[in-house]
Amino acid sequence: MAGNQVVSTDMGVGLSxxxxxxxxxxxxxxxxxxxxETAAWGFAAAIIAGILAVSASHAYSN
Numbered sequence: 001m002a003g004n005q006v007v008s009t010d011m012g013v014g015l016s017x018x019x020x021x022x023x024x025x026x027x028x029x030x031x032x033x034x035x036x037e038t039a040a041w042g043f044a045a046a047i048i049a050g051i052l053a054v055s056a057s058h059a060y061s062n
Contacts, residue, residue, distance in 0.1 A: 012060030019053035022046075 029042030
């Protein structure tokens with residue numbers, strides 16, 4: 001009997017976790033090097049990674 005099968009993936013969850021971990025590392029860089037240009041780049045990267053984490057969960061949701 002042939003039926004309809006729905007294939008689901010956890011890619012959205014996986015990418016969200018990955019980008020969240022990247023955001024935590026970048027926030028750590030900001031915390032370790034306060035008042036420097038490296039801290040500014042770390043903050044920028046953390047914000048971008050956070051945006052990508054939320055976007056991934058929305059892009060791959062069913």
